[in-house]
Amino acid sequence: PKEVEEEKDEEGAKEDEDEDKDKGAKEDDAAAMALERFKLVPPEERKFVRTWSDGLDPERNLRYFSGTEIARLMGFPVEAPSAAVVERGFECGDDGDDRKGDDDDDRRGGGAAAAAAAAGGERTKRxxxxxxxxxxxxxxxxxxxxxxxxxxxxxxxxEIGLRGRRVITDAGGDVVAEE
Structure with missing residues (x-):
């Protein structure tokens, strides 16, 4: 009887290992699918068209704004005119708190003023x-x-993305129909 119990314990342990392997494989597949679906595209490769909202589905494909998108929404210029000089702003390390201001560079003869002088251009305000x-x-x-x-x-x-789409929901907030 003792040998039979040991065999059952070994069989149970093997079954548990097999279940763990299957579960791990399923989790890996799900993770791979999620990564593919929500992969980040570098901003320079993104294409925006007037029909950007056509594919917007709040149930499936909302995403975080990128840092550059947030900056655009806050009014920062993202494209400089050809004569403009890119000035140095903040630098960040692992914690994002290391700073170096434009004025420090200019006082030492570096920064945008020096870059503009070296390039033969004028410093612009933009x-x-x-x-x-x-x-x-x-x-x-x-x-x-x-x-x-x-x-x-x-x-x-x-709201702008969803404008023109009418979503009908029930009392519980579940989507009943979309027009």
Whole structure:
């Protein structure tokens, strides 16, 4: 009887291992599908057209704004005219708190003033907005922006995207029909 119990314990352990492997494989498949569906596209590869809202489905494909998109919504210029000089702003390290201001560079003879003089151009007042190369993660970028996208702005964008689409819901808020 003792040997039979040991065999049952071994069989049970093997079944548990097999179940764990199957569960792990399913989780890996689900993760791969989610990554493909919600993969990040670099801003320079994104294409925006007037019909951007056609594919908007709040039940399936909402996403976070990128740092550059938030900056645009906050009014930062993202494209500089050809004569403009890109000035140096904040730098971020791992925690996003390391700063270096434009004025510090200018006093030492560096920065935009020196770059403009070296290029033979004039310093302009307009700045091009960009994040430093060391600031590659959205979390760092959001921290630099102060997580300050106004909720009303985000709500208005969603409203504009959904305008023209009529969604009928029941009392519980479940979607009954879309027109």
């Amino acid at each position: 700045r091009e907005f960009s994040f430093p190369p060391s600031c590659s993660k959205n979390k760092q970028r959001w921290r630099l922006l102060g997580n300050s996208l106004n909720v009303r702005v985000a709500a208005r964008i969603a």
